[in-house]
Amino acid sequence: MTRNGRRFWQIGVLLAVLIVTTFGTAAALSRADFDHALDAIPLTSHDRILAAIDLGLSQAGFPANELLSLIQRLALIAAPAEEKEAILLMLARALEQGLSIDGLLPAGSALASAIEEGLPIEGVVLEALKGIAQRSPTSVIVAGITQRLTLLREVRDLLFARQIFRASVGTSQSSPTALPATRFDELVVQIADAVSDYLEGGGSPFDGAALYELVAVRLRRLPESVVRPEDVDLVLDRIGPPDLTEIALNVLS
Amino acid sequence: MSRYKDAVYGLCLGFLRNRADAEDLTHDAFIRAYDNLRRYHLDKRFSTWIFTIAANLCRNRLRYRRNHPVVEPPTHLAGGTDPANIIAKEDRQKRVQDSLNSLPYAYRAPLVLRFYNDLSYREIGEILAIPEGTVKTRIHRAKAMLKGLIEKDVMQHETG
Amino acid sequence: MRPDEIEEVLRDTLRHEVAEATPRLADLEERIVAELGDRLPRLRFVDWMRSLVASTQSGRVGQLAVLGATAAVFLIVGMVITQDRSGGSILTPTFAPTVASHTSQEVLFVVPALDAERVAVVGDFNAWEETPLSDENEDGIWTASIPLDPGRYEYAFVIDGRWWGQDPSADEYVRTFGQYSSVRYVGGGGDGV
Numbered sequence: 001m002t003r004n005g006r007r008f009w010q011i012g013v014l015l016a017v018l019i020v021t022t023f024g025t026a027a028a029l030s031r032a033d034f035d036h037a038l039d040a041i042p043l044t045s046h047d048r049i050l051a052a053i054d055l056g057l058s059q060a061g062f063p064a065n066e067l068l069s070l071i072q073r074l075a076l077i078a079a080p081a082e083e084k085e086a087i088l089l090m091l092a093r094a095l096e097q098g099l100s101i102d103g104l105l106p107a108g109s110a111l112a113s114a115i116e117e118g119l120p121i122e123g124v125v126l127e128a129l130k131g132i133a134q135r136s137p138t139s140v141i142v143a144g145i146t147q148r149l150t151l152l153r154e155v156r157d158l159l160f161a162r163q164i165f166r167a168s169v170g171t172s173q174s175s176p177t178a179l180p181a182t183r184f185d186e187l188v189v190q191i192a193d194a195v196s197d198y199l200e201g202g203g204s205p206f207d208g209a210a211l212y213e214l215v216a217v218r219l220r221r222l223p224e225s226v227v228r229p230e231d232v233d234l235v236l237d238r239i240g241p242p243d244l245t246e247i248a249l250n251v252l253s
Numbered sequence: 254m255s256r257y258k259d260a261v262y263g264l265c266l267g268f269l270r271n272r273a274d275a276e277d278l279t280h281d282a283f284i285r286a287y288d289n290l291r292r293y294h295l296d297k298r299f300s301t302w303i304f305t306i307a308a309n310l311c312r313n314r315l316r317y318r319r320n321h322p323v324v325e326p327p328t329h330l331a332g333g334t335d336p337a338n339i340i341a342k343e344d345r346q347k348r349v350q351d352s353l354n355s356l357p358y359a360y361r362a363p364l365v366l367r368f369y370n371d372l373s374y375r376e377i378g379e380i381l382a383i384p385e386g387t388v389k390t391r392i393h394r395a396k397a398m399l400k401g402l403i404e405k406d407v408m409q410h411e412t413g
Numbered sequence: 414m415r416p417d418e419i420e421e422v423l424r425d426t427l428r429h430e431v432a433e434a435t436p437r438l439a440d441l442e443e444r445i446v447a448e449l450g451d452r453l454p455r456l457r458f459v460d461w462m463r464s465l466v467a468s469t470q471s472g473r474v475g476q477l478a479v480l481g482a483t484a485a486v487f488l489i490v491g492m493v494i495t496q497d498r499s500g501g502s503i504l505t506p507t508f509a510p511t512v513a514s515h516t517s518q519e520v521l522f523v524v525p526a527l528d529a530e531r532v533a534v535v536g537d538f539n540a541w542e543e544t545p546l547s548d549e550n551e552d553g554i555w556t557a558s559i560p561l562d563p564g565r566y567e568y569a570f571v572i573d574g575r576w577w578g579q580d581p582s583a584d585e586y587v588r589t590f591g592q593y594s595s596v597r598y599v600g601g602g603g604d605g606v
Binding site for chain 2: 419420422423424425426427428429430431434437438441442444445448525527550552553554
Binding site: 126196 | 584
């Protein structure tokens with residue numbers, strides 16, 4: 001074969017491979033592929049999620065590849081199955097309502113990253129489900145998820161900065177400022193949720209006093225079985241209005 | 254349209270036979286119900302409760318009217334040249350309206366609750382605070398009275 | 414005139430009289446709503462601290478008492494809901510039952526929706542999927558009793574497909590995604606109020 005001939009041949013093969021990869025893979029994705037991928041995660045609503053994906057597969061422009069990647073990624077993350085299921089349920093719910101998950105998938109990825117970090121995302125997913133139930137625009141829901149995830153990180157980091165730590169599950173409290181994981185997480189969730197609600201409702205991030213008051217009232221209203229009074233005292237003692245203003249500004253910037 | 258609004262108004266109109274009064278008391282009934290909400294028990298029918306309030310207000314208004322007759326007669330439904338008159342759909346309806354006006358309250362009230370609000374004898378008894386048996390008797394007599402009044406009206410009409 | 418003829422004419426006459434008054438009744442309704450509205454406590458999100466309506470009490474008896482005392486907006490809510498019924502989407506109803514645990518309390522949800530055909534509650538406790546309320550005696554007052562473990566729960570009602578987020582019996586209101594939702598704290602002994 002001549003040199004040019006070889007080159008054309010190489011290009012031809014390359015093109016063929018590309019075409020097969022782009023269209024071939026997409027055409028190859030079916031219900032069975034998702035069924036198999038979902039099997040890797042212990043789910044209580046496997047059938048429901050699969051049924052929702054089935055609905056999606058009939059949509060034009062359904063991001064099948066990206067969704068499959070997400071599911072495969074979730075299967076590999078070391079995190080409680082409920083949290084993974086929560087993310088998938090969110091997507092399933094959107095599909096059930098006939099919405100496109102194009103915009104939601106990146107948020108799904110962000111949530112997956114969050115659970116990899118060990119952030120407690122259940123509340124964030126609940127907010128997303130609320131948004132879906134309200135038929136809010138996807139962009140608004142995604143913005144909410146992003147903001148709330150950022151807040152979880154910010155609040156967690158603030159507590160760390162104030163020497164309040166999260167003891168790993170199973171270890172006993174070695175010092176007064178190392179809280180068992182569930183107690184630590186609950187504090188983070190409640191504080192972050194309170195600040196989120198405040199900001200989404202139009203509250204000013206500069207009003208640190210209002211933010212602090214909001215957080216204090218929330219923490220004190222919660223039943224003892226949800227947050228212990230001594231944990232509440234600890235946190236309220238060590239954080240102040242300027243801290244919350246800083247967090248709020250970080251989130252909004 | 255709100256079903257309670259019509260139902261309460263219809264009750265008041267039937268009891269009082271006067272549109273302005275009926276509107277006033279419908280308004281008052283709702284306000285009164287709202288003010289007394291803490292006395293409302295969820296296991297009771299809400300309709301029974303608000304009808305009772307309306308019925309009591311109407312009864313009080315009628316007593317007041319009786320004790321305080323006004324020089325200017327109130328605008329009654331049908332009859333006369335008052336512009337607030339209701340134009341009867343047909344002559345027969347007009348006769349029914351006139352006869353209703355003449356019916357004593359004790360007979361007119363259960364009649365309205367039965368044939369406008371479509372309530373059971375038991376509910377009517379609850380609202381008017383009379384025994385169920387009495388409700389049946391009154392309705393029976395009220396129909397007879399009405400029939401008599403209408404036929405008398407027809408006769409007068411025909412004899413001119 | 415036959416007895417049953419009397420009944421028919423009577424019914425017709427009475428209905429006709431009310432039908433004649435229809436335009437005036439619309440005004441009347443507005444007047445009533447306006448006046449009840451004046452009596453409503455002003456609940457605005459900005460005044461969130463002052464908007465904390467009533468403390469929660471455990472047990473159904475306690476709930477009903479709280480309801481009577483603080484749900485003074487029943488009628489206004491009922492009439493407002495009836496008046497403002499344009500648009501709205503139909504959400505897919507699914508039932509997500511909550512399983513009662515030994516620490517859970519029965520929490521009563523009440524909605525005065527006098528002309529509604531379907532009322533449901535969505536919230537944190539059912540993953541924002543509709544749990545239907547029922548109106549057994551068809552008097553327009555819809556209820557559901559849901560077992561909830563101690564905690565904080567955000568929720569809202571869906572009335573014939575319309576979102577209704579300001580439950581008069583709520584402890585707080587939250588406004589996110591541009592809509593209101595309600596919050597209840599279910600106590601576990603330490604109410605923290």
